[in-house]
Amino acid sequence: MIGSDVVIENVNKSFGDFKALDDVSIGIKKGEFFSLLGPSGCGKTTLLRIIAGFEEPQDGLVLLDGANVLALPPDGRKVNTVFQNYALFPHLSVFENVAFSLRLKKRPESEVRERVGEYLRLVELSSHAHKKPAQLSGGQKQRVAIARALINEPSVLLLDEPLSALDAKLRQHMLIELDAIHDKIGITFIYVTHDQQEALSVSDRIAVMNAGKVLQVGTPQEIYESPATDFVAKFIGETNLFEGVIRSVKGEMTEIESPEFGAVLVTDVDPPPAGTRVSWTVRPEKIRIGLDRPQRAKDGLNVFQGVVEEPIYSGFQTKFYVKTPKATLKAVKQHADWSDEGPEIAWKEEVWLSFSAEDAFLVEVKR
Amino acid sequence: MKRGPGGLYAAPSVVWLTVFFIAPLLIIVLYSFMTPGARGGVELKPTLDAYRAIANPVFARVTFNTILVALGSTMITLLIALPCGYYMARSSKQTLLLLLVIIPFWTNFLIRIYAWIAILGNEGFLNDLLRALGLAQDSVRFLYNRWAVMLVLVYTYLPYAILPLFSTIDKFDFSLLEAARDLGATKLGAIKKVLLPNVRGGILTAFLFTFIPIFGAYAVPLLVGGTESYMLGNLIADELTKSRNWPLASAISLVITVVTTIGVMLLLRANGTKVLGGGGAKEEPEARAALVGASLVGSAPAGGAR
Numbered sequence: 227m228i229g230s231d232v233v234i235e236n237v238n239k240s241f242g243d244f245k246a247l248d249d250v251s252i253g254i255k256k257g258e259f260f261s262l263l264g265p266s267g268c269g270k271t272t273l274l275r276i277i278a279g280f281e282e283p284q285d286g287l288v289l290l291d292g293a294n295v296l297a298l299p300p301d302g303r304k305v306n307t308v309f310q311n312y313a314l315f316p317h318l319s320v321f322e323n324v325a326f327s328l329r330l331k332k333r334p335e336s337e338v339r340e341r342v343g344e345y346l347r348l349v350e351l352s353s354h355a356h357k358k359p360a361q362l363s364g365g366q367k368q369r370v371a372i373a374r375a376l377i378n379e380p381s382v383l384l385l386d387e388p389l390s391a392l393d394a395k396l397r398q399h400m401l402i403e404l405d406a407i408h409d410k411i412g413i414t415f416i417y418v419t420h421d422q423q424e425a426l427s428v429s430d431r432i433a434v435m436n437a438g439k440v441l442q443v444g445t446p447q448e449i450y451e452s453p454a455t456d457f458v459a460k461f462i463g464e465t466n467l468f469e470g471v472i473r474s475v476k477g478e479m480t481e482i483e484s485p486e487f488g489a490v491l492v493t494d495v496d497p498p499p500a501g502t503r504v505s506w507t508v509r510p511e512k513i514r515i516g517l518d519r520p521q522r523a524k525d526g527l528n529v530f531q532g533v534v535e536e537p538i539y540s541g542f543q544t545k546f547y548v549k550t551p552k553a554t555l556k557a558v559k560q561h562a563d564w565s566d567e568g569p570e571i572a573w574k575e576e577v578w579l580s581f582s583a584e585d586a587f588l589v590e591v592k593r
Numbered sequence: 594m595k596r597g598p599g600g601l602y603a604a605p606s607v608v609w610l611t612v613f614f615i616a617p618l619l620i621i622v623l624y625s626f627m628t629p630g631a632r633g634g635v636e637l638k639p640t641l642d643a644y645r646a647i648a649n650p651v652f653a654r655v656t657f658n659t660i661l662v663a664l665g666s667t668m669i670t671l672l673i674a675l676p677c678g679y680y681m682a683r684s685s686k687q688t689l690l691l692l693l694v695i696i697p698f699w700t701n702f703l704i705r706i707y708a709w710i711a712i713l714g715n716e717g718f719l720n721d722l723l724r725a726l727g728l729a730q731d732s733v734r735f736l737y738n739r740w741a742v743m744l745v746l747v748y749t750y751l752p753y754a755i756l757p758l759f760s761t762i763d764k765f766d767f768s769l770l771e772a773a774r775d776l777g778a779t780k781l782g783a784i785k786k787v788l789l790p791n792v793r794g795g796i797l798t799a800f801l802f803t804f805i806p807i808f809g810a811y812a813v814p815l816l817v818g819g820t821e822s823y824m825l826g827n828l829i830a831d832e833l834t835k836s837r838n839w840p841l842a843s844a845i846s847l848v849i850t851v852v853t854t855i856g857v858m859l860l861l862r863a864n865g866t867k868v869l870g871g872g873g874a875k876e877e878p879e880a881r882a883a884l885v886g887a888s889l890v891g892s893a894p895a896g897g898a899r
Contacts, residue, residue, distance in 0.1 A: 280771055300774040313772035317790040327776040330786075378776060 237286030264435035512585035526583030678758030761795025
């Protein structure tokens with residue numbers, strides 16, 4: 227199978243007064259595992275349904291390998307969908323569900339048997355071929371839905387929140403399987419999810435959407451490490467997000483006057499001039515927490531003092547909510563190995579927080 | 594196993610069924626083996642005369658005609674009811690549409706038949722319209738033939754077909770149609786291959802709810818039919834009231850009841866429902882409901898009403 231590149235150009239879609247997609251443009255490369263990530267109602271599913279052919283945009287283009295497919299009905303596109311609730315045909319066995327598209331094409335029985343067998347092996351369901359969907363577990367239904375969509379040899383596979391009905395452990399397992407299937411068959415995957423963890427762990431690239439707009443397109447690292455807007459910063463992972471005004475700029479080193487913390491040093495490749503109002507952020511795991519005041523070993527280290535309000539222990543890490551005079555900061559301490567541990571930090575203890583200017587950055591400039 | 598109080602709880606329905614269903618049926622069975630009384634009723638002299646009389650070719654001709662009318666109008670009813678039920682299930686105005694389907698029940702059945710006579714009669718609305726438009730000089734005879742009977746039967750039983758179809762289609766997951774389209778089925782193909790097999794129970798229920806009462810129809814062929822549309826219901830009524838041969842009327846009723854019951858069972862069997870197995874119908878609640886419904890309306894031909 228070969229994947230297609232998918233280009234979305236200036237797509238607009240409204241339902242009555244509600245603008246579901248607002249001038250959306252995205253370029254998806256051949257064979258990419260591409261995620262559309264955003265909260266519910268952000269337009270990601272609408273975009274998927276437009277690519278599949280179930281919705282028509284008011285204007286814009288959807289190009290598959292350079293050809294506009296908007297005029298084609300769903301059955302005329304080399305695109306298949308894995309539906310949110312699987313949409314397996316309850317009156318047909320697993321075998322016949324997977325064979326559905328081959329039967330429509332009136333393929334000979336021998337070919338149907340061979341191909342269905344092949345795809346049931348791919349999703350490890352060969353021994354369940356005779357069962358009805360109602361007899362399967364959630365994860366098994368999911369795999370039938372994937373096999374049924376793939377047997378049609380689409381050049382793009384659309385996945386609409388495929389794991390949302392599964393429990394957390396199974397979700398993790400299916401995610402790894404999905405990734406393995408993607409690596410094996412190499413077609414383009416477009417994956418819709420509201421779960422940032424899912425998107426970060428399997429995607430080649432992610433488009434973060436909110437209120438019908440694409441806010442940022444990038445690799446998981448780019449999205450996490452340098453979110454383009456404060457919405458992206460807050461939606462992806464956990465973060466500390468504050469506002470401030472730029473006081474001075476020296477190269478990339480930018481000093482911000484923050485109402486909560488006073489002077490804060492952050493870095494930015496192209497900082498705006500002094501006097502600009504901005505949002506700045508630092509991820510909790512980038513903040514070091516300790517009982518002793520850190521040495522100002524290098525330039526650009528931000529140091530604050532605070533009191534531990536609440537330590538949340540979760541085995542491999544502890545999250546601390548630390549109250550500084552005017553705000554609460556989240557800091558995470560990883561429990562790597564014993565040599566790293568240091569003294570235990572308890573509730574109500576006075577601690578020192580520090581983070582390097584390189585780990586903090588500007589997310590949005592308010593002009 | 595210890596016996597629960599279940600038997601006690603079932604008492605009201607046992608009494609109900611005995612008084613209103615089993616007892617009348619037994620009376621009909623007994624009557625069919627008696628000698629007709631001089632002015633109706635029966636004399637307590639056992640005989641098989643009634644069953645010998647059924648061998649009469651008139652009976653076969655009327656039966657054939659009844660099956661023809663019943664099958665034809667049932668099929669037309671289903672063909673209209675399916676798209677109606679589908680549309681209602683997908684509509685956002687379900688309550689209003691349901692109300693519209695139920696409204697005819699607020700008017701007496703006979704009055705609604707007379708309304709059709711007022712529309713289709715020689716001096717009726719339709720003929721007035723045709724004359725006013727200059728499309729006909731003399732009035733056209735719409736009434737008193739098989740077509741008029743079928744038209745009014747379809748009209749009467751359409752709600753009985755729409756309601757079960759609507760409730761089944763309403764439970765249908767429409768994303769399955771999208772899945773079928775996604776996998777390469779055309780619009781019609783998706784409906785044929787995915788919708789219809791999944792609403793089979795509803796179609797079966799609608800079929801039974803229409804076919805069985807139409808099979809025992811009496812008032813409609815009497816009021817808007819002619820000699821060619823004489824049905825079994827009319828035959829029973831005539832034996833009862835005109836010929837005063839109660840045993841023959843009972844025998845015909847019984848034959849119809851037995852034949853319909855066997856037909857229903859075969860139909861349910863073909864649909865994959867265990868009819869007498871008990872508990873076998875787990876996967877097909879609609880079909881089980883249909884069986885109950887069928888046994889209820891099944892008493893219609895026996896009673897010879899409608």
